[in-house]
Amino acid sequence: MPDNSLKAIRMQVMWNRLIAVVEEQAQALLRTAFGHVAREAGDLSAGVYDLDGRMLAQAVTGTPGHVNTMAAAVGHFMRHFPVATMKPGDVFVTNDPWLGTGHLFDFVVVTPAFVGDTPVALLASTCHMVDVGGIGFSADARSVFEEGTLIPHLRLRSKAGLNEDVLAIVTANSRNPVEVRGDILSLVSCNDVGVDRLIGMMTEFDLASIGELAVYIIDHSRAATHEAIARVPEGRYRVEMNLDGYDAPILLKAEMRVGGGEITVDYAGSSPASIFGINSPKCYTDAYTVFGLKCAIAPAVPNNAGSLEPFKVLAEAGSIVDPTRPSPVTARHVVGQMLPDIAFGCLAQAMPDSVPAESAGSIWVLAMGSAHGRTGDAKVANAARFNVMNVGLGGVGARPGKDGLSTTAFPSGVGTIPIEITEDQSPLVFWRKEYLPDSGGPGAHRGGLGQVIEIANSEEAPFTISAATFDRIRFPPRGRDGGREGRKGSAKLGSGQDLATKATHMVPAGDKLVVELPGGGGLGDPKKRARAKIEADIASGLVTPEAARRDYGFSD
């Protein structure tokens, strides 16, 4: 008994330690990454895997799209480079969207950890690069070949040193070669930190292998997930959702099947892949679908192979949620980040009052640049050259018992970039970034507000904006249980013209870009909203008196 008790406590201590190991790894990456998206917004991930490629722990720092995709990515590496062939000093790399985390911008780096000459575990990390060549951050490529440079599974380092050939190919094809090189080296070095800490832990606990710990982690996590799934009534639940798409609306269709301790989401019947780069590779579809399920059912269970195992996602090859090579995928999150709302839509039928209304969903990436090479305008020649990225965030759906969060990323884990940082790196000026009154979907619990952002070039020159990721302009986030829809998004010029498609648009000199981010959906009948809350919303200018009368039946 004492031996078993001591062992049980030791297992728990080692599990905690393993999570600290990958957190150290992620922090090392966060501090050295170059891209603003990786750094200010936290678009990265780090994790540790056993020799069967099963994820044992991932850092809290990071974003869901990376976390769950990376869980599968390591298995793909191991098929290409069997563990038996790995040597101390080896590091492997890829940015293959289908075998990595869903688009070329994310490089995944895997490093085996050795005790002596015996491999004991694998460390992996990923982050979003500033530029990987091709057409750049845009949905306009017609195939992945146009989207940038694809690095297949390659050895990036061996005992002899870095494989400079790989780095040369990446940097030669990037608009930001120095940053990309720096970011790849950051991935390598953060994995080294993780390896170092893991070996230190194994020495301290006198472990020759992490096999027993892996079993402990996976079994306990799987059991906890099964317990959570057991609380969901068995059955089949169906939901459909429309998205704007690029050239034509997209239909997402899903059936959730609960039974036998598992939950399966089947996307059969969803739209075929788009010819534009808004397709969500299956790994990314898996990631965000499971994220939605997990946050509603088992939020406290850490992410690992055990906790992910009871969730299955099915899709038809060639559909927008399982595009086949060479479909373009750069703006994959336009579809992928809507999938938690699909999961919630199914769960709302199985377990009423347990999930939020729909959210603005996919983040609007504000990729802006100078117009060099895109216009014959003579003024451009003397204007500043720049290429910056900010993020536009809309409202989150109302939650059971609570209003939705205004202008907050969900399901993505990224955040915004300070205006002063973007303005410091470009001649752009944000004239307005403010809550959009009446944009939150009316309900007993109101959806979170969207925002309006107005940006102009302070120089007498045009600039470009990619609308690749602007969605829910035609189909707004829906309410639930009598709650109403949030306000649709919009993108236009200050002078009035709509930026109708997901193309890259030109904002003329002297004009402004005006984007309005969607509001979250409402939950429950707006007539049942507490009067004090309506009054507070009016006093704060979040809801106008006219809308209060119209939507909530409010009278003074």
Add this chain to the structure above:
Amino acid sequence: MAEDARIRLAVDIGGTFTDVVLETLSGRLTTKVLTTPAAPEEGVIEGIGVVLKLAGLEPSAVGLFIHGTTLATNALIERKGAKTALVTTAGLRDILEMGYEKRFEQYDFYMDKPEPLVPRPLRFPVRERISAKGAVLEPLHEDDLMTAAEGIRTSGTQAVAIGFIHAYAHAEHERRARDILAGLLPGVTICISSEVCPEIREYERFSTTCANAYVRPMMAGYLNRLRARLDTIGLRAPLFLMMSGGGLTTLDHATRFPIRLVESGPAGGVILAGQIARECDLPATLAFDMGGTTAKICLLDEGEPERARRFEVARMYRDLKGSGLPVRIPVVEMVEIGAGGGSIARVDAMKRITVGPDSAGADPGPACYGRGGKAPTVTDANVALGRIDPARFAGGRIALDKGKAGAALGADIGSKLGLSDHWPAAGVSEIVEENMANAARVHAIERGKVIDRYTMVAFGGGAPLHAGRLAEKLGIDRVLIPVGAGVGSAIGFLRAPIAYEVVRSWRVPLAQSDLGEANRVITSLRNEAHAVVAAGAGKAALTETRLVDVRYVGQGHELPMSLPNRPLAASDLPDLRKRFEDRYRQIYGLHLPDMAVEIVTWSVTVSTVLEPPAKLAAAKRTGSAAPIGRRLVYEPAKGELVEMPIYARADLKPGVRIDGPAVIVEDETTTIVPASFGATVNARGDIVMEARHAR
């Protein structure tokens, strides 16, 4: 009796206790009195009375009074500051509420973001616009200020923060707005972001400025009342305030920038650790402070802690970055963990023991207090494991119930995991120690430090109980439990210099630095810092530290690098780059020779020079001490209860030597010497534990 500069008083107001330390030529006297939240000066005056009486001194004899307080922090946590307005650039009035627009807890869709200190109706837009380069894109519309003033007046607002975009690059609009509003709103406190926090990143700058305005009326009121009470009792000694960065400032300056007073208590503890490091010649020191609700860990090299300029106050979820209000002020860099004596233990869905971050506090407190607390805590585990003697806790003033501790641990932990006897308590203790060890390790890697080189200095009521085990986990060979550990922060105040740091954001590529402009910036920072310090330092010798934050262009994390104390010359730049790359390689294991380097932030710190402490003489070995008893105590490395000798700390004279495992008891805390350690007492009276293998 005349003032004697060598008679010095320090007072630290905490949430529960106000600690008072009096140092005279003949020694040190300390006391703890209850904090009096409604009028904190009452507790201060009471405590001062106690120590002066003990010393047989009149208030007029005190030559120096140093004060630290958590009042500003508590006002922010409890939202008890002034009704505050924000006057800000039109179009951007929601920046303060939008914050980072990020969820700090990925999987919890019920999480809420911290409420802004200024609600939307009190955020007044003013048309004006400065560019990133400091150019005026739109002039200040003064009529908008009239409208704002009217709204501020009619709402009964007591404090105003003015925060304009890019004001760090061009402060004229903020200054002009302040002057106009001051004329229109007599008696209202006004703070401007270009003075409180002239750094880039609008949300953090506005947040800091609002927090300063929010606590200023209350802090100014308290500090002025305290000064008046001190004068009334005849204590006319100069009063200095402890700041979060580890320096002291004058009463006048503290009332203008009270946000710099948050976290002054923990800073005091770190200063004490630094003092001990210098006296005992410790090149690398880890300060470990553990109280009722949190533990704090800080790394010091050559007695100096690392400093940071960003801190989060009033976190809603104690351990989660992003759940509090960011303030950009100089702070001592430390990591805080929700792990204290009152931290609650439970079993999660994966059948894992978790500890904290929530705390049972003092009321109802741990189950063993017998005040109705049902949840098992770290203190309950320590009682169940025999580490705390239930009859001697807090000098015997609080009788603990070992049965209740065991029952709570059995019900909430043991029954769920199939653990019995002492095992649930052993699990709780291991997990809380592991949590602290993990936080310390992550903190060290973030700064590129090798943690097992450090000597631990442990203080605060809970630290000496766990210090030995924590050291084992971190591979640390030496642990020091200072004398007076219970009031460590206040003792630290007495060792602090009068110091002030002034910071400004100004981004320039290193390769093309305009040295003339750089030297003008440094001069203006110097002038400002010297003016603040001179107000308190009189003719004392001063020292100056010039720092720049340097990074690779495109990266977001900077490394602080020192500059010489003379005008910059072109030849300094290559040297700066080299030092930056060396430090970068030390932390991250690589450097990037073809990448441009830039300076982002400039700062100057002016400080009084502290006398170097006398080096400690070696204590003469005086043999062993006699235990006052023996009891069964859990020994984690063995995984079983072991009979350990109990020593009274008061019996342990310098030079004495004790072998682990052993327990050393005193009124405020208990020190556990693990089996793998031995202990001696040095000439200062500190307990020094050393790992056997290292001796």
